[in-house]
Amino acid sequence: MSNSLLALVLLDNPVTPDMSAVAKALHARHPEFAMDNGGAQQVQADSPLIRCGNELVAVMSMPAPIPQDPGLWARAATTWSESEAVAARHQGHMIVSLLGKAEQPLIAARLTTAVIGALIATVPECCGVVWAGRVARPADVWLEESRWSLAPYPDYPFRLWVDILPFRSGAKIGAITMGLSAFVGREIEFVTGKLALPALFDKVAGLSVYLIEHGNVVKDGDTIGANASERIAVRYKNSDVFGGLPVFCCTDDFT
Template sequence: MGETSISAKRSVGQLMGNSFLAFVLLGRPVTPDMSAVAKILRARHPDLTTGPDGSGEQQVQAGSPLIRCGNELVAVMSMPAPIPEDRSLWARAATTWPESKAVAARHRGHLIVSMLGKNARPLVAARVTTAVIGALIAAMPECCGVVWAGRVARPSGLWLEMSRHSFAPFPDYPFTLWLDILPFQSDGKIGAITVGLSTFVGREIEFETAKLTLPALIDKVAGLSVYLIEHGNVVKDGDTIGASATERIAVRYRNSEILGGLPVFSCNDDFADSLQ
């Protein structure tokens, strides 16, 4: 059992950096019983093949750092310490999760969760990792929050509920667990910018408008975000997008002044006015 565990952990160390990394915050350090997690995962997603990796002995399964979800393996490693402090992360989280800073301050351990392998589509990795995190939360009352890809923080209760839809068809999977959409104002216009979309397609969306209401703008950014998550980076510099000629949106590749120079799809809806 010792050699198997060492080998598995070595594989985890080699491969975890190749996919999404998520942190599950724990009120106290604890190692999950992966056999129990596998049972919950199977119950929540009965169409998938699930189980710990290994020869099948119960005691090896319970302590395994790997769990199978469908055709993929996911690594889960328990860390007896808080995650590194990130004030900007928790400032963003507090806008929709008021208790987030208190949860961050009092957690004492965390789990690192990541799908293994280099070549999976980002959406596949996100779906699988999300499903496993949901099962971990269901199995472990110590879970108090989730930090996705180092950028987006959500309460464990919300993740538990929304992760049931990890494998729902487009556009109904829980993409709002994976990115924030933050409003801003600029030169008499309103805008919204994503945080987390670049994990999927290499860029965030930065959308400014003088026409749309804020709810309509958020819906527009959410719709474009989930489209890009589904199809990949299919929007090129200089493209226009929209449902009709009067709704065309111009897209340029730029570096964001709001997000410290990060690459963005810079969008505006002034393009249609130039056609009239």
């Protein structure tokens, strides 16, 4: 399996999905998939695999809750008020991952996200999704946003895969991503004394989706910007704020 983009679908009660129903839902939600040999009708109910175009996605049902991660659920609680209650009550989960390794992490993310959406559409017990061990989302949000799994750049649902969290750095404000490292090996840590928080979030979101699309094309020491007048310095480092986390350390403060 593709471990870096492995996803866990939380279940209120342990169940084994009917994969023939999941395949039908996947085809209905994403008719652009080329399903060979009759597609959904050919998938056995108890199959652990589902075909997405030329790739296979594995689904394994586990009759136990996932290990508790207080940091994960504390982050999730900032946007999902019921997250800690869902984490405490769930009794089972499904492991979902691309079989083998995709040429690009984005391909694995798109396909896995689409399959999770189809699982949620057909398994009422689904109550949440943990993505790459770093990001947690409610099932209803995933069900809706995953419809855009195959949308062209920049409209695919990268917010299912990456959290953007605010912090303070002295008199300045900052934002850190969680989840981007599954795609490019590092998170973004952006500190600014110029931007308001909404504008900072927009900058980090834009850079995140750009890196997800193009890979790690930003090098240590680069200066980047959306236009000729914008200057953002990027350095590779281990975060001083977040426990040595490898980051693209970004700043727009030039003296």
